[in-house]
Amino acid sequence: MSDIVDSIFRRAKGSKALFAKRNVLMPEYVPDHLPFRDQQIQTVAQVLAPTLHGSKPSNLLLYGKTGTGKTAVAKYVLSKLESESNDPTLTVAYVNTRIAGTEYRSLAEFAQSLGVPIPFTGLSIGEVVSRILREIQTKGKKTIFVVDEIDYLVKEHGDDVLYEFTRANERISPGFLNIIGISNDLKFKEDLDPRVLSSLGEEEIVFPPYTVEELREILHQRAMVAFKEAAFSQSAINLCAAMAGTEHGDARRAVDLLRIAGEVAEREGLNAVDDECVKRASAKMEHDRIEEALRSLPLQNKIILLAVSRFENGANTGEVYLSYNAISKKMGTEVLTQRRVSGILAELDMLGLLEAAVVSKGRRGRTKRIRLLISKETLTKTLTEEATFAPMTQEATA
DNA sequence: CCTCCACTGGAAACCTAGGCTC
C-alpha cells in the first residue's frame, strides 16, 4: 500500500527512485559476507565445530564496542552451523537482554525458543531455570544460547542465573547448554563472579573497531547492492566512512548514515547521493537524536530544561531552581528539592543537552554555571507536542 | 592570609510501583 503512495508522490515530484534494495542498509540486515571479520568468524567456527559431532563446545565471550560486528558474526556462524548440522536436537536461541528488559523476560524468551511455554508472569526465576534445564535433559537437546548485551544482564540483575547455567552441564547430559555471551563493555568481566568467568570465558574474542578504510569498503559493497547503478558517488561513501570512523569505527552508524543520505537524496529528487546529502543526513540524525532524547526525558527533567531555557545568558543553580519552582506551581506538578534539581542538572549535562560547570564566585559562593546546549526552538517545539506543556511554552518569558 | 557565600555532592533513610511469590 505504502509503495503505491510512495510512487505517486515520487512521480508527482518528477524524481526517480535511487534504492534498489533499501533493506540492505537496515540495521537488522545480516549480509552473506562479512568483510574484515574472517579471523573472528574462523575462531567462532572452530570453537563451535565440536557441536557437529554432538559434543559440547566451549563457552564463548565476544567483546567489542557497538557496531563492530559481534552480533552479525555470531548470527552468521550459527546460521551456517544450523544448516550444516542434521541433528534435530540442535537448538539455537538468541536473546538480547537489554531489549528483553528484565531477567525474567530474557529467560522466558529463551524458554520459548526451546519450545517450553512460560507464563507471562507468576513463576520464580529458579522455576523457569529448572524448566529450561529439564527440557534440555529430557529431550537431550544440544543448546546454544546467545546472550546479547550480557553486560546489561549482569549489571542489572547479577550473574546468579549464569552461574546456574554454567554449573548445570554435568546434570543435563546427554543434552548440553552452551553460552555465547556478547558484551559491549570491555570491563564487564570485573562484575563477574570468578567461578562464572572461568567457565563463561573459556574462549574470548575481541572485535576491534573498523578503520576508516574498512568502513569505506563495507559501505561500498553494501551500496552496490542497495542502490541502483550510478545512484551514489564514491566521495559520498568516503565521507560516510570518515564521519563514522571518527565515532569509534561504528559500522552500524556508517550504514545508517548512508541509508538516510539516500532517503534525503530521493526526497530531494536528485539523481545520485552526493556529499551534500551525507552532511544533511548527519545533521538530521543529530537532530533526531536530540528530539528523541528530549521526548524520552522524565517530566521533571523537561520542566527543568524549560526553566533553563528562560535564561538567555546562562544562570546558576539557585536562579534555575526559582524559575523551575514557578513553572511547576503554574503547571500544578510536584516540586522537587533543590538537591534533586542539582542532581538532574548534572544528568542533563551528561546527556549533552546542557552544560553545567561547577564554578566558584568567591564571596558569592560556589554553584553551577548552566547553559543550554540545544536550540530553544527545538526544545519548545518538542515539548509543545505534550499537552501539559502547551500553555507553558506560549508566554515563555512571563 | 582569613572569611564566608551558595552552593556541591556523598550517604542514608524513605517512598513507591511493579513484578514476583505463595
Place this chain on the structure above:
DNA sequence: GAGCCTAGGTTTCCAGTGGAGG
C-alpha cells in the same frame, strides 16, 4: 489476591570547598 522484594527516584542531612573581598 494479599503480601513480599527490589530498584529507582527522591528527600533529608550535612560536611566540604574555591576564591573574591576584606
